[in-house]
Amino acid sequence: xxxxxxxxxxxxxxxxxxxxxxxxxxxxxxxxxxxxxxxxxxxxxxxxxxxxxxxxxxxxxxxxxxxxxxxxxxxxxxxxxxxxxxxxxxxxxxxxxxxxxxxxxxxxxxxxxxxxxxxxxxxxxxxxxxxxxxxxxxxxxxxxxxxxxxxxxxxxxxxxxxxxxxx
Amino acid sequence: xxxxxxxxxxxxxxxxxxxxxxxxxxxxxxxxxxxxxxxxxxxxxxxxxxxxxxxxxxxxxxxxxxxxxxxxxxxxxxxxxxxxxxxxxxxxxxxxxxxxxxxxxxxxxxxxxxxxxxxxxxxxxxxxxxxxxxxxxxxxxxxxxxxxxxxxxxxxxxxxxxxxxxxxxxxxxxxxxxxx
Numbered sequence: 001x002x003x004x005x006x007x008x009x010x011x012x013x014x015x016x017x018x019x020x021x022x023x024x025x026x027x028x029x030x031x032x033x034x035x036x037x038x039x040x041x042x043x044x045x046x047x048x049x050x051x052x053x054x055x056x057x058x059x060x061x062x063x064x065x066x067x068x069x070x071x072x073x074x075x076x077x078x079x080x081x082x083x084x085x086x087x088x089x090x091x092x093x094x095x096x097x098x099x100x101x102x103x104x105x106x107x108x109x110x111x112x113x114x115x116x117x118x119x120x121x122x123x124x125x126x127x128x129x130x131x132x133x134x135x136x137x138x139x140x141x142x143x144x145x146x147x148x149x150x151x152x153x154x155x156x157x158x159x160x161x162x163x164x165x166x167x
Numbered sequence: 168x169x170x171x172x173x174x175x176x177x178x179x180x181x182x183x184x185x186x187x188x189x190x191x192x193x194x195x196x197x198x199x200x201x202x203x204x205x206x207x208x209x210x211x212x213x214x215x216x217x218x219x220x221x222x223x224x225x226x227x228x229x230x231x232x233x234x235x236x237x238x239x240x241x242x243x244x245x246x247x248x249x250x251x252x253x254x255x256x257x258x259x260x261x262x263x264x265x266x267x268x269x270x271x272x273x274x275x276x277x278x279x280x281x282x283x284x285x286x287x288x289x290x291x292x293x294x295x296x297x298x299x300x301x302x303x304x305x306x307x308x309x310x311x312x313x314x315x316x317x318x319x320x321x322x323x324x325x326x327x328x329x330x331x332x333x334x335x336x337x338x339x340x341x342x343x344x345x346x347x
Contacts, residue, residue, distance in 0.1 A: 005341060079228060085246050085247075092272060093270055096269050096270075144229075146315065150310065150313060152247060154247075
């Protein structure tokens with residue numbers, strides 16, 4: 001009855017149950033954190049702005065991104081993935097979201113940052129609608145935990161406009 | 168004669184009972200595993216609710232051997248979400264992040280572009296020939312939760328099948344020989 005196999009099985013089951021419970025509690029404890037991140041984005045320069053032969057508009061920007069995401073970090077946070085997307089509406093598409101820049105923040109010490117960068121990914125429209133286009137910048141973050149549930153949210157910054165003329 | 172026969176009979180009967188109860192407990196294990204899996208499929212709405220990360224393309228967020236819990240609902244796909252998708256002509260689904268979304272006004276159809284966090288360029292080169300965007304039907308789920316290391320056993324078992332047979336054999340032996 002109390003053979004070696006039986007005891008090993010009981011021990012393993014108990015250990016795994018405790019481990020699963022601890023993982024679940026670590027993940028649940030993330031809900032206690034109520035973060036208050038802040039961000040600001042400026043367009044420093046429109047580098048160029050052109051129409052492709054297939055009729056799609058493309059623009060290249062230089063951005064100034066300032067953000068403080070320190071409050072997102074908890075003891076169960078492995079990293080925070082942060083990215084900036086341009087969001088706009090066109091006659092054809094009810095929503096366009098184009099990621100322009102992203103970064104991985106590995107630790108809380110790096111979560112307050114300031115960066116000047118040209119767009120890392122190309123901002124190409126599905127059509128020729130970018131001239132004089134009003135759009136939003138959204139700074140999204142995706143909290144990736146050591147274990148458990150992932151969290152994501154964003155800050156929307158509106159009132160940006162692309163130039164009227166190609167150059 | 169009478170005594171010996173009775174003992175033999177009762178022995179046979181208890182052996183039969185033991186064998187039957189073992190078969191039932193084995194069946195219980197198999198069916199409850201199946202029930203949990205099918206239940207997960209139902210509640211998450213994804214045809215494969217748990218996946219093992221096989222590549223390094225999402226490091227350091229997801230490492231090889233981590234498992235991901237998927238969820239699928241009617242909510243539209245948005246940038247930043249980590250989705251699992253199938254490509255026509257490829258067997259293995261891919262876990263990557265959405266970096267671009269274009270949602271068509273009238274139909275509500277979406278064009279999606281993905282990229283692995285650890286890759287330098289977007290995924291367009293590994294889509295099917297002539298495919299520029301993913302559509303809703305390629306997506307089999309979005310990742311909502313993460314558990315490290317647990318999937319490593321499956322990676323080992325697929326790479327070294329001998330370990331799989333040893334494990335299954337040992338488990339089977341354990342179930343058959345245990346009388347608890």
